[in-house]
Amino acid sequence: xxxxxxxxxxxxxxxALPLPDRGLDFGDxxxxxxxxxxxxxxxxxxxxxxxxxxxxxxxxxxTDSNTMALVGQQLTLACEAIQSWRWAALRLTVTRGQxxxxxxxxxxxxxxxxxxxxxxxxxHQAMRPAAQLALASIRWSSQPAxxxxxxxxxxxxxxxxxxxxxxxxxxxxxxxxQGNAISVSSGNLFIVTGGRxxxxxxxxSGIAGTRRRRVMELWAPAIGLAAEEATLSTAxxxxxxxxxxxxxxxxxxxxxxxxxRQWLDHPVCEALYSQYLxxxx
Numbered sequence: 001x002x003x004x005x006x007x008x009x010x011x012x013x014x015x016a017l018p019l020p021d022r023g024l025d026f027g028d029x030x031x032x033x034x035x036x037x038x039x040x041x042x043x044x045x046x047x048x049x050x051x052x053x054x055x056x057x058x059x060x061x062x063t064d065s066n067t068m069a070l071v072g073q074q075l076t077l078a079c080e081a082i083q084s085w086r087w088a089a090l091r092l093t094v095t096r097g098q099x100x101x102x103x104x105x106x107x108x109x110x111x112x113x114x115x116x117x118x119x120x121x122x123x124h125q126a127m128r129p130a131a132q133l134a135l136a137s138i139r140w141s142s143q144p145a146x147x148x149x150x151x152x153x154x155x156x157x158x159x160x161x162x163x164x165x166x167x168x169x170x171x172x173x174x175x176x177x178q179g180n181a182i183s184v185s186s187g188n189l190f191i192v193t194g195g196r197x198x199x200x201x202x203x204x205s206g207i208a209g210t211r212r213r214r215v216m217e218l219w220a221p222a223i224g225l226a227a228e229e230a231t232l233s234t235a236x237x238x239x240x241x242x243x244x245x246x247x248x249x250x251x252x253x254x255x256x257x258x259x260x261r262q263w264l265d266h267p268v269c270e271a272l273y274s275q276y277l278x279x280x281x
Contacts, residue, residue: 006081006117011074021112023095026103027152029111030054033248034075034090035124036117039083041075041090042280043248046210048072051094054149060096060111067094067111078115087120089249093152124249125280127273130256130266133243134169135234136160136185140205142177148208160185171245173237173258176205181232187247188212191232191240192268198236201229211246211276219275225268234259244269251276 007014022028032047041047052068060067075092082088093114099106138159156174164172164185171184182200183189188209190199197220202208216227237243242263243255252273254266 003119006078008074008078008113008115010113011070011077017112017114018098020098021095022097022099022105022109023093023112023152028058028105029093029095029152030058030150031091031093031152032150034092035248036079036082036085036088036090037124037280038086039079041079043210043214044075046213047092047248050150050208050210051092054151055094057145057149058096058151059105060094061109067113071113074113074115078117082117082119085117085119087122087124089118089120091116091118095152120249124251125277127270128250128253130254130263131170131245132168133184133255133258134164134167134172135259136163136172136174138163138174140174140176140182142204144204147205148202150207157185171255173234175234179233181234181237182206184245187245187250187253189232189245190215190227190243191237192242193236193240195225197225197227197268198230198232199227200232209246210248211251214276214279215246215252215272219272222275223268223271237261242266242268244272 009017030051032051034047035042055067078090095112096105097110097112099109138156140156160172160174173184174182176182181189183206188199190197199212200206220227238259238261243258244252244266246252252269254269256263
């Protein structure tokens with residue numbers, strides 16, 4: 001069995017978070033979930049680019065220099081500390097730190113960097129079994145200014161994941177306010193239909209996933225497909241030739257069933273997963 005998670009606060013091992021902290025008070029911060037293989041973070045540039053963009057959007061100080069430099073240094077220290085672990089998940093959280101009471105951020109904030117390392121026992125080079133997908137009743141909020149960011153406000157995903165569990169499913173499909181498919185609770189959604197690879201556009205809601213980006217920019221073209229953004233309905237899912245989702249820990253995972261539809265074969269997902277594995281070497 002894996003032991004307790006290892007936790008660092010601003011580069012020092014700890015078991016407690018000093019209070020107050022705006023990340024806890026208001027969700028004022030961002031996070032990244034990083035897959036680590038034998039102390040090596042997979043796709044680090046994609047994660048750091050998304051984090052840096054998020055920090056700039058939330059108007060954190062020193063986005064281009066000090067904060068990102070400290071993040072890099074502290075991730076290196078954490079990876080060195082867990083080099084005996086074959087597989088690990090790192091949760092990197094950057095909050096705006098301490099501040100006075102009220103919503104307005106402090107004039108001169110001191111961001112806090114929290115890293116939690118959890119040892120993973122499963123083999124993350126093997127594609128997960130196809131998932132059972134349920135429909136969540138909770139919907140994504142519409143907020144274009146925050147769309148794409150991996151910010152700390154994840155209550156919609158918490159409720160959707162709880163609904164998936166209650167339904168006996170592995171994941172939950174989440175819709176936007178207009179009723180269009182946006183994502184699953186923990187990843188980006190793709191469908192294959194009529195020889196086309198489609199994924200919801202991230203305009204009003206959703207997260208710009210690192211593996212989603214890799215599928216669209218590299219892995220799909222490598223197998224002769226052009227990934228396109230599209231508006232998708234639940235009916236589009238049920239009529240699709242194939243459905244799968246992506247995130248940083250599973251890579252890509254096929255969907256076995258949704259609504260009244262079942263899928264037994266997942267050739268596109270399997271081909272894309274081979275591309276994914278090629279970059280893990």
